[in-house]
Amino acid sequence: MKSIEKKLxxxxxxxxxxxxxxxxxxxxxPGQGRNFERLEFxxxxxxxxxxxxxxxxxxxxxxxxxxxxxxxxxxxxxxxxDVAKEISLNQALRIKHEKSYSHHKRLETLLADGCEALIxxxxxxxxxxxxxxxxxxxxxxxxxxxTPPHDPKSMLQEWVQARGKTHxxxxxxxxxxxxxxxxxxxxxxxxxxxxxxGEGSSKQLAEKNAAHKMLTCLGAFExxxxxxxxx
Numbered sequence: 099m100k101s102i103e104k105k106l107x108x109x110x111x112x113x114x115x116x117x118x119x120x121x122x123x124x125x126x127x128p129g130q131g132r133n134f135e136r137l138e139f140x141x142x143x144x145x146x147x148x149x150x151x152x153x154x155x156x157x158x159x160x161x162x163x164x165x166x167x168x169x170x171x172x173x174x175x176x177x178x179x180d181v182a183k184e185i186s187l188n189q190a191l192r193i194k195h196e197k198s199y200s201h202h203k204r205l206e207t208l209l210a211d212g213c214e215a216l217i218x219x220x221x222x223x224x225x226x227x228x229x230x231x232x233x234x235x236x237x238x239x240x241x242x243x244x245t246p247p248h249d250p251k252s253m254l255q256e257w258v259q260a261r262g263k264t265h266x267x268x269x270x271x272x273x274x275x276x277x278x279x280x281x282x283x284x285x286x287x288x289x290x291x292x293x294x295x296g297e298g299s300s301k302q303l304a305e306k307n308a309a310h311k312m313l314t315c316l317g318a319f320e321x322x323x324x325x326x327x328x329x
């Protein structure tokens with residue numbers, strides 16, 4: 099257990115919690131794996147809350163839909179398996195070993211479950227102060243490579259944030275047409291760069307097109323004639 103604590107950079111006050119998190123029900127007599135399953139249940143929720151909060155703070159301009167896409171990517175089974183392998187959980191987790199063709203696939207599920215149980219144990223032993231640093235440390239490499247948003251305004255926001263620049267602004271420079279068929283021209287502005295203009299039947303669409311053109315000028319997009327339209 100000392101080796102896994104070293105990977106976690108955390109020493110448990112209650113060693114029983116760590117033992118329970120590292121003991122899969124398959125290694126116990128029938129009906130005695132309840133503690134692992136309860137920790138797994140809790141760890142899944144703790145991971146979700148920490149990842150959701152992290153995304154909420156890291157991508158302030160993203161829509162709920164784009165945040166949900168990133169979230170789903172970061173809490174999926176494959177991600178948990180990658181983290182479990184990185185901390186050598188496969189060496190510490192007590193499981194029933196089988197010699198079968200399907201054992202490898204089953205082992206991945208056990209590792210994902212074990213990673214969640216370990217997060218649950220960390221939370222119970224030390225609260226968010228223990229669980230959050232672990233998740234931030236091992237998910238850091240994935241947080242910015244999670245599914246990127248397709249919305250150009252969000253992409254432009256990420257571009258300027260990554261370079262420590264002020265947030266882009268959008269200014270309506272012209273509008274015309276009747277109320278049932280308006281037309282807007284909007285400028286996207288970033289300090290130190292030439293503004294770009296986008297047009298659309300709403301301010302939102304015009305802003306998207308202006309952001310797309312700015313990204314093209316910055317080299318973040320290949321130059322295309324694509325314009326966003328209402329769907």
